[in-house]
Each structure stands twice: as C-alpha cells, then as structure tokens.
Amino acid sequence: MSVWKSAALTLNHSFKRALLYQLPACQIRSKTTGPEITNLKEELAVLIPEHREVVKKFVAEHGKFSLGEVTIDQLYGGMRGIKGLITETSVLDAEFGIRFRGYSIPDCQKMLPKAPGGIEPLPEGLFWLLCTGKMPSDAQAKAVSQEWANRAGLPSHVVTMLKNFPSNLHPMAQFSAAVTACNSESKFAKAYSQGIHRDKYWEYIYEDSMDLIAKLPTIAAIIYRNLYRDGTSVGAIDPNKDWSANFHSQLGYEDPQFADLLRLYLTIHSDHEGGNVSAHTCHLVGSALSDPYLSFAAGLNGLAGPLHGLANQEVLVFLKGIQGKVGSDYTQEGLKEYVWSQLKAGQVVPGYGHAVLRVTDPRYTCQREFALKYLPNDPLFRLVSDLYKIVPDILLQLGKVKNPWPNVDAHSGVLLQHYGMKEMNYYTVLFGVSRALGCLASLIWSRALRFPIERPKSYSTALLQQMVQKAAKK
Ligand code: AMX
Numbered sequence: 001m002s003v004w005k006s007a008a009l010t011l012n013h014s015f016k017r018a019l020l021y022q023l024p025a026c027q028i029r030s031k032t033t034g035p036e037i038t039n040l041k042e043e044l045a046v047l048i049p050e051h052r053e054v055v056k057k058f059v060a061e062h063g064k065f066s067l068g069e070v071t072i073d074q075l076y077g078g079m080r081g082i083k084g085l086i087t088e089t090s091v092l093d094a095e096f097g098i099r100f101r102g103y104s105i106p107d108c109q110k111m112l113p114k115a116p117g118g119i120e121p122l123p124e125g126l127f128w129l130l131c132t133g134k135m136p137s138d139a140q141a142k143a144v145s146q147e148w149a150n151r152a153g154l155p156s157h158v159v160t161m162l163k164n165f166p167s168n169l170h171p172m173a174q175f176s177a178a179v180t181a182c183n184s185e186s187k188f189a190k191a192y193s194q195g196i197h198r199d200k201y202w203e204y205i206y207e208d209s210m211d212l213i214a215k216l217p218t219i220a221a222i223i224y225r226n227l228y229r230d231g232t233s234v235g236a237i238d239p240n241k242d243w244s245a246n247f248h249s250q251l252g253y254e255d256p257q258f259a260d261l262l263r264l265y266l267t268i269h270s271d272h273e274g275g276n277v278s279a280h281t282c283h284l285v286g287s288a289l290s291d292p293y294l295s296f297a298a299g300l301n302g303l304a305g306p307l308h309g310l311a312n313q314e315v316l317v318f319l320k321g322i323q324g325k326v327g328s329d330y331t332q333e334g335l336k337e338y339v340w341s342q343l344k345a346g347q348v349v350p351g352y353g354h355a356v357l358r359v360t361d362p363r364y365t366c367q368r369e370f371a372l373k374y375l376p377n378d379p380l381f382r383l384v385s386d387l388y389k390i391v392p393d394i395l396l397q398l399g400k401v402k403n404p405w406p407n408v409d410a411h412s413g414v415l416l417q418h419y420g421m422k423e424m425n426y427y428t429v430l431f432g433v434s435r436a437l438g439c440l441a442s443l444i445w446s447r448a449l450r451f452p453i454e455r456p457k458s459y460s461t462a463l464l465q466q467m468v469q470k471a472a473k474k
Contacts, residue, residue, distance in 0.1 A: 038143040041206055043132055048202060048448045051088075055449055072464060079275075080355060084456065085283070087274030088445045089130040089438055097362035098272055100126060101133045105268060105362045112267070113141035115242045117256065120264040122242055123437060124148065127213070130271060130441035149239040149246065151214035154222075155184055162222050163231070171223050171429045172304035178219045179297040185211060186291040201289075202448035208292040209440035216433045217243065221250035228423050247433070251421075257374060258419035262430075264370060265412065268363045269431050271438025275356075277302035278309065278432075282439040283446060287454040292443055299439050300432050306350070309431045311409035314350035316417070316424035318342070319383055328379055332390060339387075339394050351410030352391055354403045363408035367415055380414045 037043045067083045074082050090100045100108060112121035112129065113136060124144035128136035136144075158181050165174050183189065188204035196204065221234040234250040241249070244266055248259040274280060282299030286292070303309035326334045339349060354361065371381045388406060395404035413427050459467075 036137060036139065038137075038139045040128060040131060040140070040144055040147075040210075041203070043128075043140075044202075044206065044444070044448070047132055052449060072468075075459070075464070078355070085274040085280070086449075086451070087279070087283075087442055088133075088449075089441045090271040090273050092273040092356050094356055094358045097357065097359065100271060101129050103129065103135070105366050108267060109264075109366065111135050113138045115245060115260075115263065118260045118263060120260045121267045122244070122263060123266040123270065123434065124243055126267045126270055127437045127441060130438060131444060145242045146239060147210060148214040148243050149237050149241070151211045152218055152237045152246075154215055154218055155182065157184065158182055158219065159222065162219070162226060165226070167227055170304070171227060171426050172300065172310070172432065174223045175220060175429050175432055176297045176300040176304070178223070179212070179216075179293055179300060182212065182215060182219075183291060183293040186293055187211075188291045192289065192291075198450060201450075202444055205286075205292055205447045206444050209444055212292055212296060213243075213436050213440060216436055217247035217250060220429050220433050221247060221252075223429060224251050224423070224426055228426070253419065253421075255419055261370060261415055261419065264366065265415075265430060266434040266437070268366060269408065269412075269434035271435075271441070273356075274442065276308065277305065278435050279439050279442065283442060284454050286443045286446060287451060289453075292440055295443060296436055296439055299435065303432050303435060304428060307348075309409075309428045309435070311350045311407070312412050312427040312431060313424045315409050316413040316427070318350050319380060319414070320424075322383065323380075328383075330383075330386075332386070335386060336390055336394065339391060343394070343398065349391055349395065352395060352404065352406050353401055354405070354407050357405070357407065358403050360405040361407045361410075364406045364411050367408075367411040371411070371415060371418075375415070375418045378414070378418050380417055384411060384414050 037046070070082055074080060090098055091102075092098050096104070098105065103111065108121050108126060108129070112125040114120065115122055122141050122145070125136045125141035128134070128140050128144055158178050161181055162174060162178055165177075185208075187207045188201070191200075191204045218234060218237070225232050225234055229252055232252070237246050238249070242263070244262040245259045247266075248262050253259070272279065274283060278299040281302040282295045285298040286295035290298075306314050322330070322335065322338050326338050342349060368385075371378065371384075375381055387410075391406070392404035395401040412431075413424060416422075416427060416430070
C-alpha cells in the first residue's frame with residue numbers, strides 16, 4: 001500500500017472515530033505533519049489551545065441544547081443517569097464497556113506500545129492516549145517512562161510518616177495520607193500562592209500530576225514492604241525499566257509474567273469516565289483548585305469504599321469464605337447455597353453489578369483471557385469461573401439488581417494470588433495506583449478548559465414536596 005493511501009486510511013479511521021465519539025478536532029490532525037513530539041507537555045501545549053477553541057465555539061452554538069429532564073427518583077437514587085460532567089478521557093457505554101478516547105480494551109491491548117518482551121500495553125502509553133486522544137508511538141511511551149523514573153523520588157517526611165504508621169492502619173488509609181503529605185511538593189500550590197495567570201494553571205497541574213504518578217509506585221511499594229515484608233527497602237528506580245516493571249521489582253517480585261500482568265492491571269483500572277466515586281471526587285476537589293495531591297488523595301478515600309475499589313479485597317474475602325465453608329470439592333448446588341446465604345444475610349455479592357454497565361465488564365473479560373492463557377488450572381480461577389455460571393441467575397432472581405454481570409473486581413485478586421501476592425487488603429492500593437492515570441489526565445484537562453468550581457443544586461424533601469404540590473395545583 002502506498003504511503004499516501006495508508007495515511008488517508010489512517011485519517012479516515014480517525015475521522016470516523018472522531019465523529020463517533022465526538023473527539024475534538026485537534027485529535028484528528030494527521031500524524032504525519034511535522035516532526036514527532038515525544039514530550040507530553042509539549043504535545044499538550046499544542047492540543048490545549050486548539051481544544052479550548054473547539055469547546056468555546058461548541059458551547060456558544062449549542063449551550064442551550066437540552067440533555068433531558070431530572071426526576072425526583074434520580075435525586076434520591078444516587079443521581080444515577082443524570083448527565084452533569086464533562087470527562088474527555090473516556091466514555092462508558094452500558095452495553096459495550098469502557099472506551100479510552102474511543103479505543104476499547106482489546107484495541108489498547110493491540111495498539112498501545114509494549115515493553116521489550118511483554119505483550120500487554122504499557123500504562124505510560126495509555127496515559128499519553130488519555131491526555132492527547134492519540135495512540136502514542138514507542139518513543140512517546142518511552143519518554144513518559146523516563147520522565148516518571150526521573151520524578152519518582154519521595155520527600156523524606158513521607159517515608160518517615162509511612163514507617164511510623166501502625167500495622168493496623170489499612171493500606172488505603174496509609175496510601176491516601178502519604179499522597180496528601182506529598183502536597184509539600186506541589187508546584188501548583190506554590191505557583192498559585194505567587195499569583196499565576198489562570199491560563200497557566202494546567203501547566204502546573206501537569207507538573208504535579210507527572211510527579212505524583214511517578215511517586216505512587218514507590219509509596220505503594222513502601223506500604224507493601226512495611227506491612228508484609230518486614231520493612232525491607234524498595235530499592236532504587238531503574239531508569240531503563242518501565243513504570244510497571246519498576247513497581248514490580250520494588251514490591252519484591254521477579255516473575256516477568258507478573259510484571260506483564262501488572263502492565264495490564266495498571267492499564268485497565270485507570271479510567272471509567274467521570275461519574276464513578278474516585279474520579280468524581282478527584283474532579284470535585286480539584287474544582288476548588290486544591291492541588292493534584294489533595295484532589296487525588298480525596299479520590300483514593302472514595303476508592304477505599306467496599307462498593308467501589310475495595311470490592312477487589314471483598315471478592316477475595318468472599319472466595320476464601322467459600323473455600324473455607326464449602327471446600328474446594330464443591331458442587332454447583334453448594335455454591336448456590338453459599339451465594340444465597342450471603343444475600344439472605346443482607347450482604348452484596350462483591351464483584352457483581354454496576355451502576356452503569358449492563359453487560360459483563362470487558363475489564364473482567366480481559367483478565368479472564370489472561371487467566372485462561374496462563375493459569376487455566378488455578379483452583380481459585382476455577383472457582384471464579386464457576387461463580388460466573390451461577391451468580392448472574394441468582395442476582396436476577398432478586399428482581400431488583402439492574403446488572404447481574406461481573407465487574408472488574410470479580411477477577412483481579414485471583415490473578416494477583418496466583419503470582420504470590422496473597423495480601424488481599426493491599427489490592428485496592430494497586431487499583432489506586434492505576435486510577436491516578438485517569439483522574440490526573442482529567443484534572444489536567446479540567447484546568448486546561450477552565451472548568452469552574454463544581455456546585456450542583458440540592459433540595460430538601462420539604463421543599464421538593466412543596467414544589468410537587470404547587471405543580472399539581474396548576
Ligand atoms: N449483590 C447484591 N445486591 C446487589 C448487587 C450485588 N452484587 N448489585 C446490586 N444489588 C442490589 C443493590 O444493593 C440494590 O438493592 P436495594 O434496592 O435493596 O438497595 C439493588 O440491587 C439495585 O441496585 P442497582 O441499581 O443494580 O445497582 P447500584 O447502581 O445501586 O449499585 C453497585 C452498583 C456496584 C454498588 C452494586 O452493584 C454493588 O453493590 N455491587 C457489589 C459491590 C461491587 O462489586 N462493587 C464494585 C463496582 C465496580 C467498582 O466500582 N470497582
């Protein structure tokens with residue numbers, strides 16, 4: 001195929017994707033114009049003014065376009081389905097699952113750059129994609145790896161603080177506290193106090209975000225080693241290794257297959273559009289111009305809830321409960337009985353259900369494919385597979401569950417257990433490391449697009465009752 005034809009096809013594909021997912025015009029520029037930019041901030045410096053103009057024009061022309069009504073059910077029902085946020089990095093389709101800038105998880109597995117010898121995508125590449133809307137080249141992903149390696153150092157007070165935490169403080173509480181304490185390093189907070197122009201906010205948010213993402217694996221690994229490896233040193237970052245490979249070594253693991261699993265894990269947990277608790281919290285706190293350390297720590301506190309990120313820990317507790325009570329020689333009937341007993345005790349089945357999705361989560365599916373390839377005979381994987389056959393039917397029988405299918409958390413712990421990471425209380429920390437990619441890419445764009453402080457309207461029941469009565473009299 002000629003170079004021109006191939007470029008035209010690429011552009012055609014990009015235009016189709018842009019039309020389908022309403023990507024900004026800046027995302028469909030031909031890759032072939034000008035020399036390749038490998039520095040992410042320089043790339044954003046080109047894209048941001050273009051996209052600001054696109055948004056300005058769009059809002060000026062269509063600002064009064066209605067997206068539907070809000071019902072009282074929605075006010076009392078966790079705002080489910082209310083359209084109230086702009087998140088440029090990803091869109092969640094109830095029937096399809098997540099698309100990162102229009103790309104599905106299998107697309108990302110195929111198209112994102114890989115580490116030498118690895119087959120799973122580099123989270124560095126995904127971060128580039130989330131920030132820019134463009135699939136990065138190997139050189140662009142590598143440049144991000146190197147930047148993160150260079151920015152990974154921790155302030156000593158954070159290391160001391162982590163050392164002093166009691167071992168009964170949950171790893172997520174330690175993680176969020178350490179991230180908050182890194183606020184001493186905030187370039188945004190410093191620049192703001194010196195009086196920077198609002199047009200420049202995004203540049204400092206970008207700097208803090210890159211610094212924070214770089215530091216997260218070291219913070220997380222210190223927590224892991226303090227709690228489960230007698231406080232042994234996490235060692236130095238190797239600037240020639242990618243972000244996940246360094247994290248893998250800092251945690252104390254050696255199996256390259258586990259490093260590749262971490263790449264997949266850190267990619268797929270990154271972003272799930274804007275309304276989920278962690279992303280929304282980070283966005284909300286950031287809208288007050290709290291710096292990225294404070295904003296993301298707030299998001300982590302939300303992720304630590306059992307109905308959100310902590311579900312990955314809860315799933316393992318659930319699976320171990322089954323193994324303890326029903327044994328590994330279980331029958332389908334035995335499994336069903338256990339699930340019903342959990343429901344009758346007024347508890348949820350962790351790892352199942354979703355506020356938006358109405359199909360099996362593609363993040364579950366890709367982890368299942370990984371397991372089928374590398375650990376098909378793992379007993380815990382077999383249990384997860386057997387539950388997949390019975391839980392949806394049981395949940396449907398309850399008559400109220402809107403999505404009976406498994407979500408991301410139903411699968412992740414099983415893979416980690418297989419590679420030796422048995423400490424289930426730690427699992428949400430891994431989720432948190434990954435979630436930073438989505439939350440912080442969005443935070444950069446929120447400041448780039450100068451989104452205002454978030455402040456939705458609330459009502460009291462009494463006021464709503466008056467409103468309804470008044471409407472009935474008309
Ligand atoms: N087990 C038992 N009951 C469930 C259920 C489950 N897995 N999922 C939903 N339900 C119940 C709800 O508790 C609710 O009951 P209620 O009316 O008596 O209060 C009813 O079904 C309707 O809920 P829904 O509209 O289907 O779900 P939702 O949007 O309110 O909640 C979620 C979504 C994820 C919190 C819920 O499905 C759940 O609790 N799942 C188990 C926990 C879990 O896996 N969380 C992780 C989600 C993914 C993530 O964020 N990481």
